[in-house]
Amino acid sequence: MKIKKFEDKHLNAVSNLWLNSFSENFLSILGRKIITSYLSEFLKIKHNKGFVLKKNNQIVAFVLYGNESKVINKILFKNFIFIILSLLKFIISIDIKNVLLFINIAFFNLILKLNPPSFDILKELLIVVVDKKYHGKGYGKKLIKNSIKDKYFDKNTFIFVKTLSDKNQNIKFYKKINFKYIAKIFNRVFLKLKIEY
Numbered sequence: 253m254k255i256k257k258f259e260d261k262h263l264n265a266v267s268n269l270w271l272n273s274f275s276e277n278f279l280s281i282l283g284r285k286i287i288t289s290y291l292s293e294f295l296k297i298k299h300n301k302g303f304v305l306k307k308n309n310q311i312v313a314f315v316l317y318g319n320e321s322k323v324i325n326k327i328l329f330k331n332f333i334f335i336i337l338s339l340l341k342f343i344i345s346i347d348i349k350n351v352l353l354f355i356n357i358a359f360f361n362l363i364l365k366l367n368p369p370s371f372d373i374l375k376e377l378l379i380v381v382v383d384k385k386y387h388g389k390g391y392g393k394k395l396i397k398n399s400i401k402d403k404y405f406d407k408n409t410f411i412f413v414k415t416l417s418d419k420n421q422n423i424k425f426y427k428k429i430n431f432k433y434i435a436k437i438f439n440r441v442f443l444k445l446k447i448e449y
């Protein structure tokens with residue numbers, strides 16, 4: 253098992269993994285094109301860094317760190333019409349779940365814009381995904397624990413993560429790897445981890 257820096261050559265494998273193993277995510281409901289667009293914009297920003305976990309030369313997990321506001325602005329700008337058409341498609345097909353997810357994300361981002369939390373200056377663990385086939389085998393934990401040893405992270409600083417909801421099982425996962433509760437904003441729980449390695 254190897255942990256490597258996420259690079260352009262991993263774009264396809266990481267997009268597939270994201271789409272197949274994290275289907276409830278907002279970008280997943282918009283499809284592969286948006287995920288690939290997000291990942292390629294992510295890689296263009298110097299401040300951001302990702303890692304992939306390879307088993308038998310196949311990527312089975314990835315994690316992204318940094319700040320996604322610039323990435324989100326870019327993909328919204330580049331794919332504005334596509335995103336609006338996707339919303340219309342969900343409305344026409346009475347896909348209540350996805351329409352509500354759209355509204356929820358829009359409100360949440362508005363709240364954060366109007367009232368940015370103090371920890372917003374920290375690096376964020378933006379997303380961590382493990383291939384469904386390998387859940388519960390310690391890969392998620394190993395990927396995070398090992399990737400935060402990278403010199404990209406300054407010792408004795410914090411990184412934070414936000415969960416999709418306060419009922420989300422992932423909170424238990426983050427607590428298992430020593431993330432501590434910071435706050436709850438619009439039903440999302442924010443947790444932080446001290447870099448001590």
Ligand SMILES: CC(C)(COP(=O)(O)OP(=O)(O)OC[C@H]1O[C@@H](n2cnc3c(N)ncnc32)[C@H](O)[C@@H]1OP(=O)(O)O)[C@@H](O)C(=O)NCCC(=O)NCCS
Pocket residue numbers: 273274378379380381382383386387388389390391392393394421422424425426428
């Ligand atoms: C969340 C996720 C990354 C966890 O990865 P994983 O490799 O399955 O987790 P691990 O096996 O490393 O688990 C580490 C610890 O957390 C616990 N844990 C993991 N997922 C858990 C869950 N859903 N509920 C409760 N505990 C959980 C494990 O039991 C383990 O505990 P232990 O150290 O006492 O044995 C994985 O489930 C996933 O990819 N989910 C889909 C994408 C997602 O939701 N990502 C997070 C939001 S960005």
